[in-house]
Amino acid sequence: MSDDIAGAPVTGYAPAPNRTTSSEDIPARLTFLRFLVRPLVSAHVDRPLFRDIQRYAKQIDGYCRRLDYQRTRMGDAVRLVRNPVMGTVSAPPPRLDLPSRRVLTLTTLLAAACEEVEGGVTLVRLSEIVAEITRSTDRALTPYDPDRLTERRALAKAAEQLEHWGILRKRATLVADLQEWTDSRTGIGAGYDVDRDALLLFVTPGTITLAAYQEDQLAQAPQVRAQRFGTTAWNSALDAAEPPESEPAEDPGQDEESPAAIWETQRQATRVVRHLRALVETPALLYGDLLPDEAELARVQRGLRAETVLGLIGGSIEARSEGLVWISTEVDCPATVDWPTHKTESWAALMIADKAGRDGHRDADGFVHLDTRDVDHIVEDLLDWKGHLFRKDLQGRPAETRTAAEEVLRWLGMLRTGPDGSWRLSPVMGRYRDPELIEPSPATHQDDLFTHPAHDATGDDAYDASLTPDSRRASSDHAASTEPDGEPA
Template identity: 40%
Template sequence: MTATEATREAQRALVGLLAQPLVTSATNPALYRSVLQRQKQVTDHARRAGYRVQRLGRAVRLIRVPIAGTVALPPRPAQAPSRRLLALTCCLAACCEDVNGTVTLQRLSDMVRDLCATPGLQVTAYDPDERAQRRLLRAAAQYLDDLGVLRRRTDDERLLDEWLDGGSGPGAGYEVDKDALLLMTSPDTLALALNPEPADDETVTATRAVRQLRALLETPAVLYADLDTAGAELLRKQRGLRAADLAQMTGGTVEARTEGLVLVLTDDERVPATVVDWPRPKAVDWVALLMADQAGRDGTRRPDGTVLLSSAQVDELADDLLRWRGDYMNKMQKTAAGTIRADAQTKLCELGLLTVTDDGDWILSPVAGRYRDPDVTLIDTETAR
């Protein structure tokens, strides 16, 4: 392998860890192997952005250490787990610490019930006799399975269905990966997340550059308008340095615009979980795309590059879009009032392209301009055949 190929592999490994911070030899063998083979380079790149790479046995974790008491906040994914699901997931992980070898879902359910009944534990009680509660616990087990903490060992879906529907039988069999579990529940890491060290003004100033670097890695874009005056001035002066850092770390490029900077990953560095698959050939996606484009044209452009539309303007825009492009929409969008606006609003907020005020006004991000002038074409499926 040439030096260039080795560098590219290290870059892809870091991007992979950003998308999947906890990886094991079972959950993602290719990524796990790449991280181990390029561990020094990956660790050096991660350290540049204030991350920590920790390895235990056959598990590796990228830890987002808070900087100056803060972390970057990407838009919340639409499929993000609820607080209740996260609480049950934490309880389930705690129960896994007492498991050696394999365990059934029914046994885990009993353990979570007993744990939630512990006096002084500020978690809503878990009742395994309620089907909705069992479904939540199953989702929590799946979440830990995705992380690699639990590994399902049985394939019989009938057993799982019987447990979900009636609360009978073992449900499913799992094996606990103690290495992944220990990385996930590390007291040091939890302390960093729950009790970050407060920062004084000097620390905040000294860490501006690394916090901006991390924001470029973790958020859709870094806009000058979102920074304080000193931060915006620093980023403008050092955008060449930040672009060089990101190119070396990820293999991507930084797109510089008047309003700010955005990291663009090439197809070679992209990992599915780091790049939103949008727009897709779905009515919800096309409606969001067309609404964003027309909002950018009809709204009031402000000095910071954002575009403002009143709530009434948004409703008018949705009505116009229905008359103009109704053939592209699904039944709910055509018949249920407010669906077009709700679909577009949900998707654009998820993408970080839109902020909605308490009054329902839209503030469109300057980044939405990257999707201007879309064209949607209906295909006659019969003719296409």
């Protein structure tokens, strides 16, 4: 995040050295952070985390109250419920390898099928139940067809999702059984045990009901729809390229019980909770995402917000002219995203974003704007410059390279794209430096493969001194060498 806009110094907040801290505070905060990352924990999947959640249950319940969350336990499973506020939940960006929509649909249907079984069950039997559910429902749902290879593969991936959350436990069986059923529909697929406790916590109907009720309230107040909150840089459902500019004017004659008045009252009452959630979950609170009164409140009370977050998940807070950002101080932080990586799309996204940050128009809130043509030019320049180091399927393909970079940046929550392909980069992107791509250095016996002979006036061959191995820096994997300014989660 740049601080050149407002000229204000960077303020750092860290736990006060004279603050009384019990021996359980630090492990309790770390446990809560791990709980945020994995909100459904079964004892048989992650017993250490399950044990720690029970050990620090009192502290975690206190943290949940500050954020309007709930800790719910059912037998040997525990769930962190993020109650919706004003129809939305502040949550981290979905992971890059998020399953397809069809796999997610079949995951839900597979969980419903687990309700119909007791004890052990095979994937073949679950497949039959899912097919029966989709045939008998009156909802607009594409029927599941186990005769299709793509459908069986999607169901197998759905089963993997339920295994990850501890709802299905695979019995001792050959991996070939699952592959054989998936590929040719022969065999039992795999045998599972159903964890009823985890299954009951997998979906929380009360949360869905509350979100639907709040959505209905919003639908009855169309004049405040454009000022809806919860549509931030990280989970925007509306056109986030146009931030809110002003508050809706209040009608002096407006009924205090009208949907618009109720919605405005809720907005005022939930400001602090929503700001705290943004810092804990995303992990930045940007003033440009807020209405003027909320942005002013966040600026004035930035010290209070920082102190509260430090008491919830530790770390440190940086106060910048564009907002607040949480910085992890843990060596192995469970909330830290593994990025940038050695994959082409990872360091290409970083280089494109760095160039876009320098070439684009920076507004007063620190966001960088570029139209789609400018983005295309940046991608094409990068391909001309370093395209030979790209993965084969991206070499000479600017459209594919741009799509891959956009997916990475959106996954990180750093980019919002408009309907016309325009870019709006988050100020948080400024915490990362431009990587320097390094050419490989040849071995001694391979010098002739990496140097270019030049001819002098006598016709004798000579090596160009500017291309000698000593002038090259080594890299074993052609990857990007990056050094972030900080270590944001």
